[in-house]
Amino acid sequence: MKREPLLSARGLQAGYGASQILFGIDLDIEPGQIVTLMGRNGMGKSTTIKTLIGALGLRNGDIRFAGQSTAKLRADAIARMGMAIVPEGRQCFPNLTVREHLVAFADNRNGQSDAWTLDRICELFPRLAERAQNMGNQLSGGEQQMLAIGRALSTNPRLLILDEATEGLAPVIRDEIWRCLNLLKAAGQTILVVDKYVEKLIELADHHFILERGQVVWQGSSAELDGDRGLWARYLGV
Numbered sequence: 001m002k003r004e005p006l007l008s009a010r011g012l013q014a015g016y017g018a019s020q021i022l023f024g025i026d027l028d029i030e031p032g033q034i035v036t037l038m039g040r041n042g043m044g045k046s047t048t049i050k051t052l053i054g055a056l057g058l059r060n061g062d063i064r065f066a067g068q069s070t071a072k073l074r075a076d077a078i079a080r081m082g083m084a085i086v087p088e089g090r091q092c093f094p095n096l097t098v099r100e101h102l103v104a105f106a107d108n109r110n111g112q113s114d115a116w117t118l119d120r121i122c123e124l125f126p127r128l129a130e131r132a133q134n135m136g137n138q139l140s141g142g143e144q145q146m147l148a149i150g151r152a153l154s155t156n157p158r159l160l161i162l163d164e165a166t167e168g169l170a171p172v173i174r175d176e177i178w179r180c181l182n183l184l185k186a187a188g189q190t191i192l193v194v195d196k197y198v199e200k201l202i203e204l205a206d207h208h209f210i211l212e213r214g215q216v217v218w219q220g221s222s223a224e225l226d227g228d229r230g231l232w233a234r235y236l237g238v
């Protein structure tokens with residue numbers, strides 16, 4: 001028997017005021033999968049994510065997450081069901097210490113034995129352990145990004161969503177983020193990732209969705225995406 005996907009979106013329509021941005025997005029994420037959303041700037045990736053997490057109202061369609069429709073739920077209720085986001089632009093609290101970020105939101109609602117405790121997050125990102133007593137506004141961009149990921153993990157999410165997590169980071173720091181995502185994958189974490197490094201995403205992820213003007217124009221495996229450079233040129237601008 002086929003398992004139900006962890007997340008299943010059907011016919012998502014959403015937008016801002018008078019402008020409709022999403023025109024019927026369908027996507028499935030299976031437990032343990034790493035799935036990407038790709039597409040050029042302005043194609044609706046962040047809008048899709050905002051709709052999935054309940055930050056932006058669903059105008060039409062349905063979203064099922066962990067066996068339940070979330071279409072009528074508020075963002076806080078969806079978050080408590082186990083969806084955590086690392087939003088665009090990081091967004092750490094300037095006046096909380098690193099340690100406070102990692103304990104303030106901590107949760108283990110799903111009762112995992114291998115939960116993301118403060119210690120495990122610090123093992124994943126040793127930099128955060130070194131900076132435990134520093135304030136959010138004393139961190140470098142890369143450290144802020146690690147902290148944003150650590151904070152999302154501290155809620156022990158069923159689904160971790162990263163929106164442009166490597167944006168604006170130095171290559172060595174980007175590699176640190178990719179290393180961490182590979183470790184999360186090995187630990188079985190389900191992840192939805194938006195990023196623009198196609199080669200890295202092909203290595204990391206299982207399945208990909210390409211968006212063009214608020215619609216899914218292609219989806220497939222890493223091998224399929226790797227084998228079709230025409231797609232890259234046409235939809236990804238690389």
Ligand SMILES: Nc1ncnc2c1ncn2[C@@H]1O[C@H](COP(=O)(O)OP(=O)(O)O)[C@@H](O)[C@H]1O
Pocket residue numbers: 016019021039040041042043044045046047048
């Ligand atoms: N808060 C907003 N208000 C109005 N339009 C927005 C807002 N955020 C994004 N948009 C528009 O929605 C479209 C999709 O944006 P977005 O989902 O952020 O794209 P992507 O993440 O793929 O770069 C763009 O045309 C963008 O200008």
Ligand SMILES: [Mg+2]
Pocket residue numbers: 045046047088163164
């Ligand atoms: Mg975006």
